[in-house]
Amino acid sequence: MKCERIRTSFPEYIGGSLNPEERRCIEKHLSECEKCAKELASMSEMWAELGRITPEEPSPSLRTAFYEKLETWRAHTVDESLAEPVRLKRSGMSNPFIRLLAVSRPVLAAACLILGVAAGMGIERSATPRRDVAELRKEVTELHGMVTASLLNQSSAIERLKGIALSRQLKEPGDEVLSLLLLKLNSDSNVNVRLAAVGALSGMSDLPWIRAELVASLSRETSPLVQIALIDLLAGLRETRAVEVMRALSLDTATNETVKKHARWGIQQLL
């Protein structure tokens, strides 16, 4: 019975959370009971071995997705708090779909435009079946790119974030969209937009010049969050040109301590 009671304290004993008196009591018992001492040894070893497992880290896209979602949540909250009471009083529109319409006006406008053009082209195709389908697809893609570029140029951060989200759906973003994404990464005043731009550009990083731009961005960036996202991305891409920039960051006294640590980790990954 005594053994059983003592053993239930083993996890706490190993974890170091027992008070000195309880520890002494256990140690006294261990000196007299070989079986308990053996069990504690096995359990201690297991506990130590568990501590050697390094938990995996999430992908950089988790951070990007979180900040995008947070920005969307804020926009919903602001829109609802400003517009909804009046609208609900006037017309009793409590339907969530109506609320969604109000919140996402620019995106819906863009979607309607794309749908309209696609439908128009469909009608035209049925009338002239020999029209080149590939050409029509190209036109829709171009239109998609135009809408993306338009959203990226909006003054509202939430619209720019929507533009970045739309850019991710483009299979082959044109030079204009790529340039705008880089512009957002390098000069947008909103840190969440810059973070989202890192996420979007990660999907286009097979282009060597984009990688070079990402390295250059890391040397200019001042926000720790964006710096960390860029280090994660460049380390994941095995972009060795980033080593010097990471080294400079890790040595710069003005760099945030977490970023310094991350930069050192990045260098280890790349060397």
Added chain:
Amino acid sequence: MLSVREGDTDKLGVLFERYHKNLYAFFLFQTRNVHVSEDLVQEVFFRMLKYCHTYRDKSEFRTWMFAIARNARIDHYKKHAIENGHTVITESIESSDPAPDIVMERENDRAVLKKALYMLSHDKRELIIMARFNNLRYHEIAALLGCSEGALKVRMYRAMKELTEIYKRLTGGNCHEMRKNQDIVS
């Protein structure tokens, strides 16, 4: 969290930076699915926004956050009806370079230990994860599970004992340190 409750949602970013890796480990050890774990981490932070009014001034933040995390995971399992999460995994291959023998051996030990951990029942595994990887204290875990600290001690002991037994069974009765000692002797 108090600032978030008062409407300063920028502070949610601070909480995210501080705790997202901890939560990710909590979910990954249980679901073994990277995508599900990342989704659940996001879900926790947005539930914090949604239910911030339930956070009391003197609440222990980590206990409150992990209560939300546990509920999010339970809801996920209910929704997808996969209590034991036999889904896509996860464990990334960190390097394809051939490793020295000693590193290989240690990696192998850890792979076996992870296997042993996954062979535990869900409740026991969760206890060990919270105590070892999330560094939650006993009184925090007891509050989360709604049991006394005394009852928690017994449960923790049983979980660790079972893990040790499974691990020994998988390694043929020898743990790493024991094998190391044998190597030295031979």
